[in-house]
Amino acid sequence: MNKKDAKKAPVLRFKGFTNDWEQRKLSDETNRIRSYSISHGFEVAEDTGTKYIHYGDIHTGKVKNINNINVLPNIEDNNYKPLKYGDVIVADASEDYKGIADACIVNTISNSYKIVAGLHTIAFRPKSKLCSKFLYFYLSTDIFKHFGYKTGTGLKVFGISYKELAKFKLKEPSATEQKKIVKLLFLIEKAIHLQQRKLRLLKLLKKATQQNIFASTECLPKLKYRNLTGKWQLYRLKDVAKITMGQSPNSKNYTQNPIDHILVQGNADIRNGYVFPRIWTTEITKIANRGDIILCVRAPAGDVGKTKFNVVIGRGVAAIKGNDFIFQQLQFMKSSGYWKKYISGSTFESINSNDIKNAKIFCPSQLEQKNISSLLDDIDTSIQIQQKNILDFKYIKQFLLQNMFI
Known part of the structure; x- marks a missing residue:
């Protein structure tokens, strides 16, 4: 696209705005604020009145729109130059190109706390014509991310310098x-x-x-229905449900053809609690039927889901023919750490057939x-x-x- 064809206004605008947007360099619209090589090793537990922003916390989303200083870690003050309301801070290092120059904004005013920019960050203070929050959102657009992708350098860790960021040309309205x-x-x-x-x-x-x-x-839960007062009975899982341990087909029979049989091998094949077809196979070994519970027996051992399809199960899972009550109890067993006693000390997290069959299940009427x-x-x-x-x-x-x- 040449300069003549370049867009001068976005596709979607508020009613009443018709003027073209103006293009300016980021360096002309902002002042750079000093950042410091402050890492997690500088953090202290006590409240010191000084907080800092670490680039890793920007990437994880812990800090984005900073309107609560309590999310920031404490450090000892060392005559650091503080950030102000409206300052925009970007991470200058990332493990992938998508994370290059992820941004956050200081959206709080506090006279009792000082906030400073820490390790691998670049801080900007927009000038009067550029709204700081507009810049914050601009740095989240695909337009800017594409710029970061083209400009970033590195192999295992990708980075971008202030010198390169300053060259970014943004278009802004009134x-x-x-x-x-x-x-x-x-x-x-x-x-x-x-x-x-x-x-x-x-x-x-x-x-x-x-x-x-x-x-x-004690076979009597804390929470019970008013008219159902009977004690629960303790069973082994194999006494109340049919269990089928998986067996992997030969890998040469794996396909990407949805006409073939869906293969479930582990947690990667379960999304939001249900089997999500990812790999297919022409070979049938062990099967789970529609409505069966799928229990992961390898890392992460104990995760459970359900299947809405008839599927072939690999050795990373087991199929359990049980009702919704058993499914919910298996979910709780995972979240409460029931399976940890079977996998602790092992180099590869897994539970075996006996562990599953003899698992304790409480059942009421x-x-x-x-x-x-x-x-x-x-x-x-x-x-x-x-x-x-x-x-x-x-x-x-x-x-x-x-x-x-x-």
Whole structure:
């Protein structure tokens, strides 16, 4: 694309804005703020009044829109030059190109705390014409990521220098339009944050419910239905469910043809609690039928899912013909560390046929099993809906980033 054909306005704009966007170098629109080689080794437990931003915390998402200083680690002050409200900090090193120049923004004002930029960071302070939050979102666009991909250097660890970053040419609208774009995107980010918080609460509810139902060792859980007071009976898993240990087909019979038999070998073949077809095979060894529980017997041992298909099972999994109550109890056994006593000390995390067959399972009456599994299934459904809500908001944010910037 030549200069004449270059876009001067984004595809998606607010009503009333028609002026072309102006192109400027990042170095002309910002001042560089000093960063320091402060790493995790400088961190202290006590509150010192000085916090710092580590590039690793930017990559993990621990720090993005910094409006709560408590997420930042403490360090001893050493006459560091502090960051200010609106400063944008980018990570100048990453293990992959996608993470090059991931950004965060200081979005809090505190007279009692000092925040400084730490190891492998480059800090910018936008000048008056450039809204700092607009820059923060700009650095999340594919436009900037592509620039980082082309400019970054390195083999195992990729990096980008201030000298190269300063050359980046961004296009910006009027201050009024910048603020409108920023307001919309922050509303989306707030919605994502709230949905993620609701998801965390639902997962805590699920964990607490399972603990109060399954954690008792006296065959009488803490949480019971009012009219169902009978004691639970202790069984071995093999006494209440049919167990089939997997057997891997010959690798020469593996295919990518969905017409063949779905092969389940381990945790990689399970997504969101269900088998997700990834590899197929022409050879049938051991099988699991639709509705069976799939238990991973190798690292991570104890993970469980279900299958909506008839599948061939490899030696990394076992198939269990059990109801939803058993599935929920197996989930709890994994989260509570039940299988650790079988895998501790081994160089390769795994559980064997005897471990699984002799696993202790508590069972109440069929009616109580049905009520409990229905309750936990409802929470699972709410969790899945919440996960979808988060993905939907993230897709909206990505769409806006792709269409509201040039």
